[in-house]
Structure formats: structure tokens, C-alpha cells
Amino acid sequence: MAVVFEKTKGLTEKETHYCPGCTHGIIHRLVAEVLEELDVLGETVGVAPVGCSVLAYEYFNCDMQEAAHGRAPAVATGIKRALPDKVVFSYQGDGDLASIGTAEIVHVAHRGEKITTIFVNNAIYGMTGGQMAPTTLIGQKTTTSPLGRDSNLTGFPLRMSEMLATIDGAVFVERVSVHNPAAIRKAKKAIKKAFEVQLEGKGFGIVEVLSTCPTNWGMTPVKALGWLEENMIPYYPLGNFKSPEEAK
Amino acid sequence: MAKGKVIFNEDICKGCALCTTNCPVNIVVLDTSRINQKGYHPATLSDPEQCIGCANCAMMCPDNVITVERF
Amino acid sequence: MAKVLMKGNEAIGAAAINAGCRYFFGYPITPQNELPEYMSRELPKVGGVFVQAESEVAAINMVYGAAGSGVRVMTSSSSPGIALKQEGISYIAGAELPAVIVNIVRGGPGLGSIQPSQSDYNQSTRGGGDGDYHLLVYAPANIQEMVDLLQEAFDKADFYRNPVMVMGDGMIGQMMEPVEFKERPEVDLPPKDWAATGTEGKRKPNVINSLFLKPEELEDHNIRLTEKYDAMKKNEQQWETYNMEKPEIICVAYGTTARIVKSAIDTLKAEGIEIGLIRPILVWPFPEKAFVELPETAKMFLSVEMSMGQMIDDIKIVNQGRLPVEFYGRSGGMIPSPDGVVQKIRALLGGAK
Numbered sequence: 001m002a003v004v005f006e007k008t009k010g011l012t013e014k015e016t017h018y019c020p021g022c023t024h025g026i027i028h029r030l031v032a033e034v035l036e037e038l039d040v041l042g043e044t045v046g047v048a049p050v051g052c053s054v055l056a057y058e059y060f061n062c063d064m065q066e067a068a069h070g071r072a073p074a075v076a077t078g079i080k081r082a083l084p085d086k087v088v089f090s091y092q093g094d095g096d097l098a099s100i101g102t103a104e105i106v107h108v109a110h111r112g113e114k115i116t117t118i119f120v121n122n123a124i125y126g127m128t129g130g131q132m133a134p135t136t137l138i139g140q141k142t143t144t145s146p147l148g149r150d151s152n153l154t155g156f157p158l159r160m161s162e163m164l165a166t167i168d169g170a171v172f173v174e175r176v177s178v179h180n181p182a183a184i185r186k187a188k189k190a191i192k193k194a195f196e197v198q199l200e201g202k203g204f205g206i207v208e209v210l211s212t213c214p215t216n217w218g219m220t221p222v223k224a225l226g227w228l229e230e231n232m233i234p235y236y237p238l239g240n241f242k243s244p245e246e247a248k
Numbered sequence: 249m250a251k252g253k254v255i256f257n258e259d260i261c262k263g264c265a266l267c268t269t270n271c272p273v274n275i276v277v278l279d280t281s282r283i284n285q286k287g288y289h290p291a292t293l294s295d296p297e298q299c300i301g302c303a304n305c306a307m308m309c310p311d312n313v314i315t316v317e318r319f
Numbered sequence: 320m321a322k323v324l325m326k327g328n329e330a331i332g333a334a335a336i337n338a339g340c341r342y343f344f345g346y347p348i349t350p351q352n353e354l355p356e357y358m359s360r361e362l363p364k365v366g367g368v369f370v371q372a373e374s375e376v377a378a379i380n381m382v383y384g385a386a387g388s389g390v391r392v393m394t395s396s397s398s399p400g401i402a403l404k405q406e407g408i409s410y411i412a413g414a415e416l417p418a419v420i421v422n423i424v425r426g427g428p429g430l431g432s433i434q435p436s437q438s439d440y441n442q443s444t445r446g447g448g449d450g451d452y453h454l455l456v457y458a459p460a461n462i463q464e465m466v467d468l469l470q471e472a473f474d475k476a477d478f479y480r481n482p483v484m485v486m487g488d489g490m491i492g493q494m495m496e497p498v499e500f501k502e503r504p505e506v507d508l509p510p511k512d513w514a515a516t517g518t519e520g521k522r523k524p525n526v527i528n529s530l531f532l533k534p535e536e537l538e539d540h541n542i543r544l545t546e547k548y549d550a551m552k553k554n555e556q557q558w559e560t561y562n563m564e565k566p567e568i569i570c571v572a573y574g575t576t577a578r579i580v581k582s583a584i585d586t587l588k589a590e591g592i593e594i595g596l597i598r599p600i601l602v603w604p605f606p607e608k609a610f611v612e613l614p615e616t617a618k619m620f621l622s623v624e625m626s627m628g629q630m631i632d633d634i635k636i637v638n639q640g641r642l643p644v645e646f647y648g649r650s651g652g653m654i655p656s657p658d659g660v661v662q663k664i665r666a667l668l669g670g671a672k
Contacts (some may be wrong), residue, residue: 005303005316018310020288022265025310042520045388057526063515065387065527071380074372078384079515081368082342086517104380107373126444181270181307189362214264221264237400245266 010036012061022122022223023211025130026178028059030188031091031118034195035062044087045079049101051093052126052213060091070101073108076115081113087198089116094135095125098158105164105206112169112203116194117137119160122211123232130216136156137231142216158237161208165241172197172205173242177233179210179225186238193243202244252301255315263288266306267314273298276305291296321495324442327462327487328353330498331469332361335393337500340419341367342392344381345372348400349433351423354500355395364529375400379407386416387527389514390558391473395421397489398439399430399670408482409448412544413529417476419469420454420484423492426652428451434652435489437574440629443486444603451541455483456603458573462496468600474506475555479547480513484538486602488625491546491661511647551604558606560596562588565616566595568664569642571634572623573599576655583660594664602630612638617642621667623660624648 006025010032018024033043041062048056050069057064067075072090080088097105097119108115132142132149135157139148149157165173170247172194180215194205207226210232214222219227256277261284268276268291275298278289291313293299301318325333332354335343343362345355359369372378378394385392396404401422419443424439426432445458449557455475460467465487472483514527531537559577563569572580577598584594595614599606619642622631628646635644647663649655 001317001319002252003315004301004318005306005314007312007315011312015260016311020262021266023310023528025312026308029310029312042516043517045517047384054530057528062524063517065384065515066414066530067383068380068406071376071383071407074377074380075384077372077377077388078344078381078386079388080341080384081370081381082385082388082392083516084391103373104377107377110373111370134506181304184307200539215312221266222269224264225269 001126008036009031010041010061011059012113014058016042016059017055019215021176021214021224026184027118027209027211028056029121030184030191031089034188034189037192038195038199040087043087043137045083046119047076047079047088047090049090049096053091053093054122055131056091065163070096070099071104072096073101073104073113073117077108077111079114080113080115083236087195089118091118092120092121093126094119094121094133095232098134098160105160106167108204109164109170109204109206112171114198114203116198117206118191119206119208120211121236122210122213123157126213126215126216126218137235159236161206161241169204170206170242171203171244173222174240175208175210175236175238177228177238179228190240197244250297251300251315251319252299253296254293254299254305255317256314258284258290259286260289260311261288261313262286262311263290265291266308267291268309270304270308271300272304273300273308275299322499324495325462325495325498326353326495327465328423329357330462330466331395332357333500334469334564335419335464336361336365336367338391338473338503338595339364340391340393340473341384342390342548343367344370344372344378344385344392344394346372346378346396346400348397348521350425350492351397351421353492354421354508366448368644375403376406376671379404382418383407383411383414383416386411386418387414387515389516393419393421393671395423397425398427398436398442401439401442405448408454409446409450409452410529411482412452412454413450414527415480416482416527417480419472419476419484420482422484422486424486424488426650432487432652435575435654436625436652437488437576438487438626438629439600440624440626443484444605444633452544453551453603455479455482455551456601457485458599458602459485459491460574460598461489462491462498465491466498466500470503474508477508478506478512479551480523481547486574488575556604556606556608557600558609559600560609561596561598562593563595563597563614564593565614566593567616567618568621568667569595569597569613569617570621570623571597571599571630575603576623576625579655579657580660582657583664586657586661587664605633605637607637613641619643619645619667621645621647621664625654625657626650
């Protein structure tokens with residue numbers, strides 16, 4: 001008899017504050033499993049964002065620093081420049097990365113900082129109660145787009161991975177999802193690759209993970225998985241946008 | 249004869265049911281007859297004998313409730 | 320070590336490197352550009368790192384990250400840039416990290432001007448970011464003092480685990496003066512065992528953080544921070560006095576303005592008019608100890624500033640209603656002349672007689 005699945009040592013014993021069925025928990029686990037498998041937990045400093053995952057520093061079993069809203073890539077830059085031999089990652093949501101922190105994420109890629117960013121895109125502001133994000137889909141109802149997002153008034157959802165992939169310093173860019181076990185396995189592979197790219201000193205790597213927000217989407221966790229698959233993936237296609245082989 | 253064994257850390261289950269969505273033998277269910285200390289119906293197996301130990305349920309769990317063993 | 324002639328902004332860079340600073344994150348803004356330029360040139364020679372950030376906001380957050388890693392780190396900017404950095408400075412104070420922030424002050428509000436000013440007194444001494452916190456704020460009056468205090472600033476930042484600001488004005492940044500880099504006394508500082516540098520599997524994770532969701536925990540944190548600020552108030556007041564034997568008026572001025580006031584005092588002394596000066600060397604904590612015993616001859620205070628009178632409140636607080644507090648200042652990049660100060664003093668004395 002063999003244990004084929006158990007909780008990774010990359011996570012602390014702390015139970016998360018996330019709502020039932022929120023896929024942040026799955027994404028935390030994947031990052032932690034990768035850090036454990038690469039045997040770098042003791043060499044890692046993570047940067048937590050502001051948003052639903054603000055308390056990530058209580059869940060990852062490695063040194064952590066809490067950043068101001070959107071500034072995680074800048075904080076990670078400071079850490080990586082001070083500790084170039086350590087593994088540094090930022091974990092950010094779509095409000096944090098695609099709205100208030102757009103300058104920081106673009107320029108961490110522009111400088112080719114040797115860090116890894118995990119970008120959790122659930123198309124809404126979760127922590128503050130379901131407001132419209134830059135990633136909110138057209139027609140999607142939120143507390144600040146109560147009639148559904150209208151592109152005439154609020155523009156179109158931002159595709160961050162596609163945008164960041166145009167930057168030479170970003171050497172690994174992939175969008176994944178966690179709506180079923182097959183997608184989760186692919187997501188983990190991408191996260192591992194992104195950290196390997198950092199360990200090889202090649203440049204900036206980012207994995208965008210499509211995620212659910214059952215509470216603010218107003219549906220059960222199981223229905224939310226289906227909504228993600230049917231609505232988000234068509235607008236935010238999964239796949240690798242950049243890997244070191246293509247990067248200059 | 250079961251090929252796998254699923255152990256639930258029931259106290260921390262949030263009853264989200266994500267684990268029930270991808271079981272190839274459809275045996276992962278919420279136990280609606282009970283509530284755990286968090287106040288949720290905890291996940292359990294309806295027929296443990298059918299378990300193949302694939303760990304899909306554990307893969308989907310956001311809360312690290314599930315440990316899977318395979319014989 | 321022999322004296323060398325250096326421009327203020329470059330002397331600051333040299334002093335920082337001399338103090339063991341190896342990390343600098345900045346963003347261009349006049350009138351402090353020679354400092355990041357110097358750091359970009361000199362830091363790589365000593366194994367250090369210079370990063371030109373995409374904004375002041377990013378630069379201070381890089382400082383926050385590097386400070387969390389336990390290294391000696393600095394940034395510099397000028398007034399509107401410092402306003403942008405206030406977010407990060409508050410986080411650095413809240414997370415109790417050491418860092419040095421140089422502010423070469425220019426006129427405001429808004430885009431203001433690029434000329435020398437002291438109109439960041441409130442922004443520097445009253446926090447500027449959110450929450451209950453303070454910085455030690457050094458306000459040197461010449462380049463030698465800037466060099467000496469900047470090195471002290473790094474030690475104090477480490478000692479208190481608190482951000483420290485060194486505030487000059489455009490004049491001190493741009494002028495050239497001979498400067499000596501003195502042998503620095505060894506300071507006994509606690510180990511940075513709190514830094515987030517990777518656990519190496521040997522300890523529990525270190526977390527650098529300013530978030531305390533439980534109100535009783537944040538209150539405890541605020542009480543502890545306040546005890547630290549009280550210790551600073553007790554131990555870190557520094558000031559200089561000039562001609563304080565029997566002054567009719569006590570001028571209060573800091574930074575380069577204090578030098579102008581000294582000239583005015585010398586001019587008036589030659590005419591037999593006795594004017595004194597209290598020069599705060601740190602503007603936070605304000606040197607209230609200097610104001611406890613006042614010469615009986617003193618009839619009033621005169622605050623002389625390159626602003627519209629931001630220091631007056633602090634003088635009134637330590638004065639405790641004993642004497643009138645008058646003001647003479649120029650702003651917008653206009654620099655008070657010794658003669659202007661003399662004229663103001665003559666007018667005040669005439670009015671008093």
C-alpha cells in the first residue's frame with residue numbers, strides 16, 4: 001500500500017480562510033507542491049498580495065513578505081536583488097496584478113527579473129465583495145457593474161498573459177486552469193516550469209491560473225467550475241504563450 | 249475489491265463538493281445526514297469498495313482534506 | 320582621511336556606500352538626480368545593486384523588499400516623489416524594517432518647482448502615509464554634516480528597525496563643499512534574525528508584514544511602536560545653539576536656512592543686537608529639550624523657513640505659550656537672504672520697543 005496523495009509540506013497546518021470551493025486553495029497547493037518537489041522550500045521567499053490571498057503568508061511554509069496592493073512584483077524585485085541565489089515568487093490576484101499593479105507587473109517583466117509570478121484570475125474583486133475587475137467578462141454582473149459589464153462604458157477584459165508575452169524579459173508565460181483534474185495536472189506542470197526557469201536564471205516567468213469565485217459569482221462551487229470552463233476559457237484561451245526556447 | 253483508500257480529514261472539510269465532480273466511479277459524495285464542526289456536510293465515500301485510488305477527488309480539494317492510498 | 324570637494328548629492332551617495340549601503344532603488348526627479356547617477360556608477364564597483372524603478376512607488380516597494388531581506392538599502396527622491404513613496408514608507412514603518420530615505424526638498428504643492436525649499440516639513444515630521452508612525456528625520460545644514468548624519472542614519476534605522484529620512488534641500492544637493500569621510504565608530508546592533516531570507520529548513524518561516532486583522536493585535540502593535548517612538552524622543556533629539564547667552568530674539572531654523580540666519584545674527588551682533596539660534600539637527604523628534612530653559616532676555620521666537628511656516632506649530636508646542644512666535648520665510652524656491660532676516664528682526668525689535 002502506498003500513499004498516492006497527501007498534503008504537501010509546502011503548506012503550513014493553518015486552515016485557509018477561503019470560501020468553500022474557492023480554487024485559491026488548489027493553486028496554493030500546486031505552488032507548494034512544486035516548491036517541495038524542487039526541494040527549495042528553505043531557499044524561497046514568497047510575496048503575498050492584497051486581495052483574497054492577502055493571508056497567503058500564513059499558508060505557505062516558507063519565508064514570506066506581505067506587499068501593498070499591486071506592488072508585489074516591486075517587493076519581489078527588492079528581495080531577489082538582495083538575495084539573488086534564493087527563489088522568489090509573487091502570488092497575485094487580478095485586481096492586484098491587472099489593475100492597481102499593472103505598472104509593477106509590466107516592469108518586472110521588462111527588467112526580466114528572475115522571479116516567478118502566480119497570477120490568479122477569477123474575473124472579479126473577491127475580498128472587497130465582488131466588484132468589477134479589468135478581467136471581468138462582458139455582460140458579467142458584479143456589484144459595480146450591476147447590469148453586466150458594458151464594453152461601451154468600461155472597455156474590454158484585459159488579457160494579461162498575451163500582453164506580457166510581448167515583453168522580451170518575460171521568458172515563460174502560460175495560462176492554465178484548475179477546473180478539473182487534467183487541467184490541474186497541466187497547471188502544476190506550468191508552475192513547475194516557471195520555477196525551473198527562475199532556477200536556471202533565464203528571466204521572468206508568469207503562470208496565469210483561471211480560478212473561480214463561487215461566492216461573488218453567486219453560484220455553487222461545482223457550478224462555478226462549469227462557468228469558468230464555458231465562459232472564461234473561450235475569452236482567456238489556455239496555453240503557453242512563451243517559453244525559454246522561443247525567448248530571445 | 250477496493251484498489252484504493254480515501255481518508256478524509258473531516259473536521260476541515262468545507263462541504264464544497266468539488267471532490268465529488270470528477271470521481272470516475274462516482275462514489276465521492278457529501279454526507280447530508282451529518283454536519284462537521286465547521287457546520288458543513290462533510291465529503292465521504294458512498295461505496296469505498298469501488299475506490300480505484302485515482303486521487304482525482306484529492307486533486308480537486310481546495311482544503312487538503314483528502315489523503316489517498318493505493319493497494 | 321583628507322578632505323575632498325564634492326557636490327552634495329554625490330557626497331550623500333559616497334556616505335551611503337561608506338555606511339555599508341549596497342542597494343539603491345530610485346527614480347529620476349530634479350534636484351536629486353546626481354545621487355542615483357552616482358549610485359548607478361559606484362555601487363557595482365563594490366558589489367552593490369542599483370535599480371532604476373518604473374516609479375517612486377515601485378522604488379520604495381523595492382526598498383521594502385530588500386529591507387525585508389535584511390540588507391542596508393536606500394532610496395532618494397524629491398518632494399512630489401516622496402509623496403508617492405509615502406505608501407511604502409508606511410509599510411516599512413508598520414513592518415518595522417530599517418531603510419534610509421533621502422529627500423532633497425523642492426517647492427510645492429503639486430509639481431511646484433525644482434528650486435530649493437523646506438516645504439516638506441509637515442510631510443516628513445507628521446508621517447505622510449497612513450497610520451500611527453514616525454520617522455527619524457535628519458536635517459543637516461552642510462555637506463559635511465549630511466555625510467556624518469547619513470551614516471548615523473543607517474545605524475539608527477537598524478537599531479530601531481524603523482525607516483529614517485535624511486532631508487536636505489536643493490541647495491545642499493547642488494552645492495559643492497569640502498568633505499571628510501571620518502572613521503566611523505562601531506555600533507553594536509542586534510542581529511537581523513527577523514529577515515525573510517529563506518528558512519534553510521532550520522527555523523520556522525519569517526514573515527514580514529504590517530497586517531494585523533485582529534483589533535487587539537493591531538492595538539498592541541501600535542502601543543509597541545509608540546514605545547519605540549517615545550524612546551526616539553528621549554534619546555535622539557539633536558540641536559545646535561548659536562549666540563544664546565543673552566538674545567532678545569531666539570531664531571529657530573534648520574538646514575541651510577540656519578546658515579543664513581547665522582550670517583544675520585553675526586551682522587546684528589556687530590551692531591550690538593543680540594539674537595540667538597536654536598537649530599534642530601533632527602526635526603523629528605523635535606528638540607524640545609532645547610526649549611526647556613530659555614534665556615531671560617528672550618522676548619520672542621522667530622521661525623525662519625523656506626516654507627510658509629510649517630515649523631511654527633512645533634515651536635508653539637515646545638514654547639508652551641511663554642513667548643510670542645513670529646515667522647519669516649520665503650517659498651517657491653526663493654531663498655531668504657541674510658539681509659531679509661536682518662530686516663525682519665529689526666522690524667520685530669522696533670515693534671517691541
